[in-house]
Amino acid sequence: xxxxxxxxxxxxxxxxxxxxxxxxxxxxxxxxxxxxxxxxxxxxxxxxxxxxxxxxxxxxxxxxxxxxxxxxxxxxxxxxxxxxxxxxxxxxxxxxxxxxxxxxxxxxxxxxxxxxxxxxxxxxxxxxxxxxxxxxxxxxxxxxxxxxxxxxxxxxxxxxxxxxxxxxxxxxxxxxxxxxxxxxxxxxxxxxxxxxxxxxxxxxxxxxxxxxxxxxxxxxxxxxxxxxxxxxxxxxxxxxxxxxxxxxxxxxxxxxxxxxxxxxxxxxxxxxxxxxxxxxxxxxxxxxxxxxxxxxxxxxxxxxxxx
Numbered sequence: 001x002x003x004x005x006x007x008x009x010x011x012x013x014x015x016x017x018x019x020x021x022x023x024x025x026x027x028x029x030x031x032x033x034x035x036x037x038x039x040x041x042x043x044x045x046x047x048x049x050x051x052x053x054x055x056x057x058x059x060x061x062x063x064x065x066x067x068x069x070x071x072x073x074x075x076x077x078x079x080x081x082x083x084x085x086x087x088x089x090x091x092x093x094x095x096x097x098x099x100x101x102x103x104x105x106x107x108x109x110x111x112x113x114x115x116x117x118x119x120x121x122x123x124x125x126x127x128x129x130x131x132x133x134x135x136x137x138x139x140x141x142x143x144x145x146x147x148x149x150x151x152x153x154x155x156x157x158x159x160x161x162x163x164x165x166x167x168x169x170x171x172x173x174x175x176x177x178x179x180x181x182x183x184x185x186x187x188x189x190x191x192x193x194x195x196x197x198x199x200x201x202x203x204x205x206x207x208x209x210x211x212x213x214x215x216x217x218x219x220x221x222x223x224x225x226x227x228x229x230x231x232x233x234x235x236x237x238x239x240x241x242x243x244x245x246x247x248x249x250x251x252x253x254x255x256x257x258x259x260x261x262x263x264x265x266x267x268x269x270x271x272x273x274x275x276x277x278x279x280x281x282x283x284x285x286x287x288x289x290x291x292x293x294x295x296x297x298x299x300x301x302x303x304x305x306x307x
Contacts, residue, residue: 005240005243005244005248008236008239008240009237009240009244009248009249009252010252010255011236012233012236012237012240012252013252013253013255013256014255015228015229015232015233016105016229016233016253016256017102017255017256017263018224018228018229018263019224019225019228019229019233020093020098020101020102020256020263020264021098021263021264021267022221022224022225022229023035023090023093023098023221023225023229024093024097024098024101024264025221025267026218026221026222026225027090027093027094029214029215029218030209030218031205032090032091032093032094033087033090033091033201033202033205034202034205034206034208034209035090035225036086036087036090036198036202037198037199037201037202037203037205037206038206038209038222038225038226039086039225039226039229039230040082040086040191040194040195040198040199040230041195041199041206042226042230043191043195043226043230043231043234044188044191044192044195046231047184047187047188047191047230047231047234047235048188048189048191048192050184050188050231050235051182051184051185051187051188051189054182054184054185055182055184055185066181066185066189070177070180070181071189071193073173073176073177074177074186074189074190074192074193075193076173077170077173077174077177077186077189077190077193077194078189078190078191078192078193078194078195078196078197079193079194079197080166080167080169080170080173081166081167081170081173081174081190081194082190082191082193082194082195082198083193083194083195083197083198084163084166084194085163085166085167085170085194086194086198087198087201088159088160088162088163088166089101089159089160089163091156091159092155092156092157092158092159092160092161092162092163093156093160094156095153095155095156095159096153096156096157096159096160097153097264098263098264099264099265099276100153100156100157100160100276101156101160102256102264103276103279103280103283104157104160104161104164104283105164105253105254105256106135106138106253106254106256106280106283106284107135107136107138107161107164107283108164108167108168108171108250108253109135109168109247109250109251109253109254110131110132110135110136110283110286111164111165111167111168111169111250112168112171112172112246112247112250113131113132113247114132114168115168115169115171115172116172116246116247119172127289130286130289131285131286131288131289132286133286134282134283134285134286134289135282135283135286136286137282137286138278138279138280138281138282138283138284138285138286141275141278141279141282168246168250171241171246171249171250172246174186174238174241174242174246175241175242175245175246178238178241178242183235183238183239183241183242184235184238186238187234187235187238191230191234237249254283254284
């Protein structure tokens, strides 16, 4: 089972590497919000259908539709994991490069440790704190705060970094839900709640689309973004969280900078400069420390099990 989990997580990151490059390329022909809206508008009903079919195979004692109490928590997952996460990422990617987006992804593990600490899931050791600080330093190198201005690449990098924080919250919040609900149910309903908000925000751009004018290459890109980049990758990630931990899942994001840089260089003609290299080195070093240092549970009064 352990090998299967690692193989699934490896596949997740490879898909995300391709997603950065494919989405950046597709935005040359589509508005970022139209792309985000299409992604969730198509993926959500597919995920709900798959989750419903999967639920038909479990005992009748398990409800096919989560109750009102669970729906509130699933809506929260949708807010951070679908609406905020995808909106910030797609807008950030439209202002920065695919390489920069890939480099900032390894800040997710550091954010995940911080969210777990603040929520009381675990205590952070001195080693993990050092790793978090190094990762944050790497992100700041790329953001170059001394030259910060709310325009251009700096804004894109900041939006992608905010996306990483949103995704880290999403990873940590999923864990309690997966103790009671199947992974497909969790991700499908998170998409239903978050996707509804994202479609509403992007509706003017969706309404203006003329699919009959899309070139064949764009249809292939959209197929990758929707099928692999949503319908396949999110259930894979959620399945892995349910059988491992949010920190382990987040740790695999370190594979994204290298994979994205290679694909972006080949397909988009982007290049990785020395600032990006230093940023990646600091983030990777911090992540290595975070991943190698054992976490410790809270010393007093563990969080109550959700009901």
